[in-house]
Amino acid sequence: MLTDTLAPTPNPIRHDAPEEIPVLDLGPYLRGDPGALHALGKQLGHALENVGFYFIVNHGIEQALIDRTFAAARRFHAQPVDEKLKIKLDSNLRGYEPLKGSTTRHSAFEANNRPNLNEAFFIGRDLAPDHPDVLAGRPFRGLNQWPDDLPGFREDVLADCRAAEKLGLALVPVYAVALGVEPGFLMRGFEDPMFTFRMSHYPQTGALEDNEFSLAPHADMSFMTLLPDNEVPGLSIRLPNGRWIDAPAMAGSFLVNGGDLLRRYTNDRFLATPHKVLNRSGVERYAIPFFMDCSYDFVMECLPTCRGEHNPARYEPISYAEFRKFYRRSHYGNV
Ligand SMILES: O=C(O)CCC(=O)C(=O)O
Ligand SMILES: [Fe+2]
Numbered sequence: 001m002l003t004d005t006l007a008p009t010p011n012p013i014r015h016d017a018p019e020e021i022p023v024l025d026l027g028p029y030l031r032g033d034p035g036a037l038h039a040l041g042k043q044l045g046h047a048l049e050n051v052g053f054y055f056i057v058n059h060g061i062e063q064a065l066i067d068r069t070f071a072a073a074r075r076f077h078a079q080p081v082d083e084k085l086k087i088k089l090d091s092n093l094r095g096y097e098p099l100k101g102s103t104t105r106h107s108a109f110e111a112n113n114r115p116n117l118n119e120a121f122f123i124g125r126d127l128a129p130d131h132p133d134v135l136a137g138r139p140f141r142g143l144n145q146w147p148d149d150l151p152g153f154r155e156d157v158l159a160d161c162r163a164a165e166k167l168g169l170a171l172v173p174v175y176a177v178a179l180g181v182e183p184g185f186l187m188r189g190f191e192d193p194m195f196t197f198r199m200s201h202y203p204q205t206g207a208l209e210d211n212e213f214s215l216a217p218h219a220d221m222s223f224m225t226l227l228p229d230n231e232v233p234g235l236s237i238r239l240p241n242g243r244w245i246d247a248p249a250m251a252g253s254f255l256v257n258g259g260d261l262l263r264r265y266t267n268d269r270f271l272a273t274p275h276k277v278l279n280r281s282g283v284e285r286y287a288i289p290f291f292m293d294c295s296y297d298f299v300m301e302c303l304p305t306c307r308g309e310h311n312p313a314r315y316e317p318i319s320y321a322e323f324r325k326f327y328r329r330s331h332y333g334n335v
Helices: 027-031 036-050 063-077 081-085 132-136 153-178 185-190 260-265 320-332
Strands: 023-025 053-057 095-097 119-123 193-202 215-218 224-228 235-238 244-246 254-257 275-277 285-287 290-295
Touching: 023 036, 027 036, 036 053, 036 153, 063 119, 063 153, 063 193, 063 224, 063 285, 153 185, 153 193, 153 224, 153 290, 185 290, 260 320, 290 320
Parallel strands: 023 053
Antiparallel strands: 053 254, 095 119, 119 193, 193 285, 193 290, 215 275, 224 254, 224 290, 235 244, 235 275
């Protein structure tokens, strides 16, 4: 039966699921070594079917770029709140979201009724003011809102987004192989992919109320989330066997996970694993996740290799734009 709601349901608990987050070495694949695509596809399929998270190493992104972007996040959040509020989050979900500015209402994992103890700056693709989608006022396709007074900030952030998107797109054929379709098959959904880049600041938390988090348990919405390694702990992951673990640190790596978009597209074959943040480290914490989605008008329809006689499609085909609107409603109220 097709589900008539877009609300995500939790992955069922699987007691035999692995406890380790797999580490995928992208070196051979990015070098074009023979056989590397298929070998990597196999590892990626295993990771996303059983864990929902994996590390990547030898991904080709320079650490200096990541360091610069963390520094940009610090710089942004060091501004006075009034300055940040000049570019308050708009209906396209771009701009500044203040501390306690969001409540993770779409979570199916806990009664998240308290606002998140983080502040964040969001951008999407940096469209030109005369882009037809901007002129037409298409939802989520508006202009980014940049701070007035941070020279170099925009350039640094956009350089990071370009690198992260290139990496994300390079991984799409690996997802295709993992899902048993031709390597180029999924690219039709990524001709002009949407993305959200989030620069978060998690202040140190004091005593917390019940159900209070730096970022409440949630699954991402994305097709793929790329999260550079963080030297400050705080992220934890609910493994498919139901156990929460602290995300291990791995210098120079990215931690990658799938969101509800991927899960839906693959008929629940690939997991959208819940995670949360609590900053009890004693220092300020920053994070710079890049959420890569598919193209705006792309209609996600259950992949042919993810359904069968005994495994019918669980979800209606839906365009990315409609899917995203649901998330906006459930996460941001009436923004
Ligand atoms: O802060 C982190 O390490 C992860 C953040 C996260 O899960 C998110 O922004 O969706
Ligand atoms: Fe997340």
